[in-house]
Amino acid sequence: MDKLLVHGGTPIHGAITISGSKNASLPILAATLLTEDDCVIRKVPDVSDANYMVQILTGLGADVERFSGTVRVNAEKISDTAPYDIVRRMRASVCMMGPLLARKHRCVVALPGGCVIGDRPIDLHIRGLEALGAKHEVEGGNVILSAPDGLKGATIDLCGDNGPTVLGTDNVMMAATLAEGTTTITSAACEPEVVDLADFLNAMGAKVRGAGTPVITIEGVKKLHGCVHAVIPDRIEAGTFMVAAALAGEGVTLRRVREGHLVSITSALRKAGHQVHFNDNGDACTIHRGDTPMPAEIVTEPYPGYPTDMQAQMTALFATTPGTSVVVDTIFPQRFMHCAELKRMGADIHVADGKAMITGVEKLSAAPVMASDLRASAALVLAALTAEGTTEINRLYHIDRGYEHIDEKLEALGANVERVREG
Numbered sequence: 160m161d162k163l164l165v166h167g168g169t170p171i172h173g174a175i176t177i178s179g180s181k182n183a184s185l186p187i188l189a190a191t192l193l194t195e196d197d198c199v200i201r202k203v204p205d206v207s208d209a210n211y212m213v214q215i216l217t218g219l220g221a222d223v224e225r226f227s228g229t230v231r232v233n234a235e236k237i238s239d240t241a242p243y244d245i246v247r248r249m250r251a252s253v254c255m256m257g258p259l260l261a262r263k264h265r266c267v268v269a270l271p272g273g274c275v276i277g278d279r280p281i282d283l284h285i286r287g288l289e290a291l292g293a294k295h296e297v298e299g300g301n302v303i304l305s306a307p308d309g310l311k312g313a314t315i316d317l318c319g320d321n322g323p324t325v326l327g328t329d330n331v332m333m334a335a336t337l338a339e340g341t342t343t344i345t346s347a348a349c350e351p352e353v354v355d356l357a358d359f360l361n362a363m364g365a366k367v368r369g370a371g372t373p374v375i376t377i378e379g380v381k382k383l384h385g386c387v388h389a390v391i392p393d394r395i396e397a398g399t400f401m402v403a404a405a406l407a408g409e410g411v412t413l414r415r416v417r418e419g420h421l422v423s424i425t426s427a428l429r430k431a432g433h434q435v436h437f438n439d440n441g442d443a444c445t446i447h448r449g450d451t452p453m454p455a456e457i458v459t460e461p462y463p464g465y466p467t468d469m470q471a472q473m474t475a476l477f478a479t480t481p482g483t484s485v486v487v488d489t490i491f492p493q494r495f496m497h498c499a500e501l502k503r504m505g506a507d508i509h510v511a512d513g514k515a516m517i518t519g520v521e522k523l524s525a526a527p528v529m530a531s532d533l534r535a536s537a538a539l540v541l542a543a544l545t546a547e548g549t550t551e552i553n554r555l556y557h558i559d560r561g562y563e564h565i566d567e568k569l570e571a572l573g574a575n576v577e578r579v580r581e582g
């Protein structure tokens with residue numbers, strides 16, 4: 160198990176390029192199962208979740224080639240049963256259900272894994288696929304879905320207790336592309352990753368309208384064809400480096416970003432007293448640490464609200480921001496595992512009822528800490544950048560799930576970090 164040593168106190172500066180989005184590439188890779196033709200996807204990040212997704216496609220019988228950031232998939236001959244041991248390791252593998260069901264009218268897919276950030280049911284996915292005519296049962300850890308007569312368009316509301324579901328919207332949208340008739344999803348997730356998937360599906364010949372709004376309409380077609388697509392930049396990776404720059408930066412520029420995807424993160428950083436400047440094209444931004452950082456309140460919400468995937472990183476920033484800041488997670492109210500580890504570094508945080516109250520201390524001090532999930536690990540790396548001494552972050556595999564070569568990118572910005580390879 161690799162670990163990361165972060166020698167705190169070295170300011171970061173310079174420029175890096177943001178990778179393709181993990182959360183957009185994973186469902187897009189799954190969508191390649193909808194056609195017998197070749198699909199070529201560019202800007203797939205070199206992260207372990209994308210590697211697992213490729214392994215699932217291969218395990219299903221698809222022919223997959225990967226060179227640098229480009230993946231070519233041919234899913235002409237595939238089975239309906241996804242490899243159990245890989246599927247259960249990641250959340251996005253649940254996205255195999257929609258395409259497999261649409262293509263094969265049956266699928267066997269293990270209950271998914273993913274970050275341990277609270278309860279992560281798949282009832283809305285099942286409800287959506289059942290509305291299209293499928294039946295489901297759970298057996299031996301697998302969900303078995305079948306629709307022997309094919310799928311039929313329907314109107315489906317995908318709102319759960321905590322709002323819309325991102326991957327649930329993806330799953331139903333993919334299944335509906337090959338269903339008979341028209342499907343309308345109401346309370347659809349509006350995240351940019353859903354829009355990127357819809358763009359990919361439309362490039363395959365699907366008829367999807369309204370992605371990025373709460374109502375998506377999909378007119379089913381008989382067949383989809385191959386296409387070439389470049390994945391959008393990763394707004395969460397960008398946001399993470401924006402926070403790094405606010406914490407320890409002396410002017411950091413991020414290339415290949417989309418200003419429109421970063422509005423809530425930019426606004427939160429500005430409220431906290433930091434400077435964010437986009438170029439005229441909105442595809443690069445420069446962040447400067449403010450002279451007088453201020454406490455702030457952030458509340459996570461579905462897009463375009465502040466993303467839950469960015470709350471741990473902001474908590475790390477608030478840990479040394481004078482005054483008391485508040486972070487509320489309405490989407491995953493139990494997603495505060497990073498707080499216990501930040502406290503080991505001397506942070507003053509009180510967590511209760513889906514809310515963290517963070518009173519900034521002057522300095523954090525290095526400690527051996529444990530990464531518990533992807534964004535929690537990112538928060539620990541950020542906190543370590545300005546902590547006194549050398550922080551040892553164990554279980555680095557969590558961060559490798561979703562950040563492409565984070566150690567190399569931080570080194571390129573001048574941070575003093577070392578990956579220790581073990582085992």
Ligand SMILES: CC(=O)N[C@H]1[C@@H](OP(=O)(O)OP(=O)(O)OC[C@H]2O[C@@H](n3ccc(=O)[nH]c3=O)[C@H](O)[C@@H]2O)O[C@H](CO)[C@@H](O)[C@@H]1O
Binds near residue numbers: 278279281285323467
């Ligand atoms: C691979 C990927 O893209 N993962 C992202 C995706 O996860 P994912 O799509 O799994 O998250 P959802 O949008 O589905 O979850 C939102 C909320 O709905 C609940 N829910 C979800 C499905 C369901 O069937 N029933 C139900 O109750 C969840 O527990 C949660 O409270 O969106 C999350 C919310 O932005 C992000 O944190 C994840 O990084």
Ligand SMILES: C=C(OP(=O)(O)O)C(=O)O
Binds near residue numbers: 249533561
């Ligand atoms: C929670 C995340 O990922 P996943 O849904 O794949 O667990 C994330 O990207 O922050």
